Amino acid sequence: MAMTLAEKIFKSHLRDEPFPGTKALAIDVVLCHEITTPIAINDLAARGKDRVFDPEKIKAVIDHVTPAKDSKTAQQGKILRDWAKRQNIRDFFDIGRNGVCHAIFPEKGFIRPGYTVIMGDSHTCTHGAFGAFAAGVGTTDLEVGILKGVCAFREPKTIRINISGAMPEGVYAKDVILKIIKELTVNGATDCVMEFHGSVVKGMSMESRMTLCNMAIEAGGTSGVCMPDEVTVDYLWPFISSDYKDKKAGLEDFKKWWSDEGCEYVKVIEINVSGMEPQVTYGYKPDEVKNISEIEGAPVDQVYIGSCTNGRLEDLRAAAQYLKGRQIAPGVRGIVSPATPKIFREADEEGLIKIFMDAGFCVTNPTCGACLGMSNGVLAPGEVCASTTNRNFNGRMGKGGMVHLMSPAVAAVTALEGKIADPRKFRREGI
Amino acid sequence: MKSFGGKVMFLDRANINTDEIIPARYLTEISKEALRPHMLEDLQLDGFDPKAPNNQDAKVIVTRANFGCGSSREHAPWVFEMNNINVVIASSFARIFRQNMFNCGMLAIELPEADIEKLFRYKNIGARIDIDFDKNSLTISSGKESDAFSYRISGFDRALVEAGGWVEFADAKY
Structure with missing residues (x-):
């Protein structure tokens, strides 16, 4: 059966279907920052479950308030820092090495096509730019992710957005996504994955694709996604070069995640950027x-x-x-x-x-x-x-x-x- | 299981976001209790005062479309929980907020626009809502007036409420 990228990821990561329409997925990467994670850490400790499912699959950063501005934010940083040390989370980025979560984690090569990614942050949808299913979640989902490596979602529906035309001077990915949100409205993509296609997306750098996917949540979307292609391979090559004999082989492997011809979309939107103004x-x-x-x-x-x-x-x-x-x-x-x-x-x-x-x-x-x-x-x-x-x-x-x-x-x-x-x-x- | 039902607080606007429910400046708190005084502090709604007498002791919120949009902060359900509000009824929810509610063993009930309109008729006369969780039904009443509605929640969401939340459910199962 023809499947969307998200459906393929759901199928390959399915741990359990506790109820019809609810899928508990195995999570490849659980991302953490110092605002939404400390309460999860404290709650796990209070339950006598101060442990993590896999320290290699948990990445953490102090990014929201850094350097700490007061005692409270210093305390949040300390809880995350102490926990990372206690749980042997090696990919923890503290002051001097830290950056905005949705910029630094992709930069480190942590996000790959076909991955499931969660974080206690609504802009986690950014990482779908790599052909991953990446969703923002609350602290409780994060807590279960940390403890069990599992997160439950409703069966995803997908909206396909075809972006065509020639990008005019002065117009960037940000303008395109603002235009799309205007068209979809703030809840037009609720419970949906937003799939970005078309010549404009193919011509975009990973940075631009991340800008596009970053704002999927502003239309209510669960994740923005782009099909992983040569641009994705080039970006990730420093991290994956030992996995493939050459870039072509990497691309062939990534293609298995592409949405199939004839897969089901709940909606298809056409955006032509030619003549578009900055938004x-x-x-x-x-x-x-x-x-x-x-x-x-x-x-x-x-x-x-x-x-x-x-x-x-x-x-x-x-x-x-x-x-x-x-x-x-x-x-x-x-x-x-x-x-x-x-x-x-x-x-x-x-x-x-x-x-x-x-x-x-x-x-x-x-x-x-x-x-x-x-x-x-x-x-x-x-x-x-x-x-x-x-x-x-x-x-x-x-x-x-x-x-x-x-x-x-x-x-x-x-x-x-x-x-x-x-x-x-x-x-x-x-x- | 938490207790559901009681006096209603009406929030007559669509797209109320989580920044309005609990502003980011309070996200530096590491206890849920510390959030309690700041519920709906930045809500943009003419004439609304979260501290006004008619909003005290509310147990149920009735509101409109896309409630809880924006940030993933679970501080939004928590600030309701800390104020003994365990039920939000809306014509639709943002995904993360809705899931956060059920993950905390709380109820996010979606009703069709027409039913929400009927609930809003009680806005100025003081109303309470009683929930029959086993029957998936709710009744709004004020004096001698009352209206009953049935609602649907998924089997998963029901199980989360019964378990007391997702941590309890997942820990028993995975």
Whole structure:
């Protein structure tokens, strides 16, 4: 029978079907951070079950508030750190080595096609970019994942999204996913996997595919997925080269996860990007999206470039090419957070950090901080932030603050103007 | 099993997200108890005050579509649990929130829009909802008025509620 990628992963990982329609899957990677994991750790200890199903399959990072900003966040870090040591979790990334979870875990090669991935974080859907089934879960699911290596899901339905056309100048993966969320609405993909197909996706880097999949949850989606192809093989090659005789063999193996011809989709959506404008959110829901020409000129107090959506090297490059040799507008605060130490280092070596600093940006260490209003760039009531993050909920980046979601290119030129600006009207500099 | 039913709190808006239920600034707490005073603190709903007398002692929330969207934080069900609210009734839920409710042995009940409308007729007259878990039915009442509804939950979700949550269920089974 023809199956979707998600159906194939469910079939190959099925541990049990406790009730019709509910599938308990074996989990390949359980990812942990210091906000949602400590309560699971403490609960396991209180139950006399302070153990893990497999320390090799658990990866942990301190990323949301790092360095710790107060005693409480220091305590959260300590619980995770002590636990990682106690349970022999070798892949634990602490200060100096830590980065935003959905950027650092793929960078380390932990996510592979066909994997099942869970994390106590809604943007876990990012990892579907590798052809994995990756779902955000709550602390209880995480706790059971840690203890048993199992997680239960409803049978997945899949929405196919075909993205075709030629990406216009100034338009990026972020604009495409905002446009898709606008079309699907904030619950249009609930209980569904969003499968991204088409020439535009094939032409995207892994970074862009992660941006695309990262925001599947903003349409309610369980996981975003892309078919693993040559781009996936190239990205993962440093980690898989000993598993295959050459890249071609790797690709052939990855292809077994591809959705079959004739598989069942609950919905098929066609998106043509030709002629598309950069997209920006205007309200307090991620489906409240406008063409930039409809919102250009709206003033902002802060510009934030970073996060699991757009804090990767190509995002910093996209912003830097507009910032080079220019200054951000007086009165605007620019903050950039490279998402991992590797990205930070490479951005430095390429001269991007200098471009940001010369333009007047504050460069922070890798952290999630500002995106959810926890640290490193919290808004005051009444302030507006132009942000490359993924949620524009009311008060998301600070109580009483407002967020416009956008690509790094739009964020960069918005910083230059102090109001939402259109990158297509700016000259890009060689970087 | 937890106890279900009692006074109703009506949240008359769709797409209430988990940041509104429990803001991220309280995610630095490592005990559920510490969340208790902050339930619905940032909810954007005209005239709503979580601390108002008519919202005190509520045991059931009635709301609209896509409740609990956004962050995966289980702090959202926990803050309800800490305030003795073990039931949320909505026309639809975001997946992670819904699963988190059942994983905690709590009830997330989906009813058709038309039934939700009928429940909202009780919004301004003070109402209670009683749940008959064995029969998958619920009754809303105020004075002499009452309406009954049947609902469906999956066999798995029912088993989680009966077991007291997913940790208990999974530990016994896997």
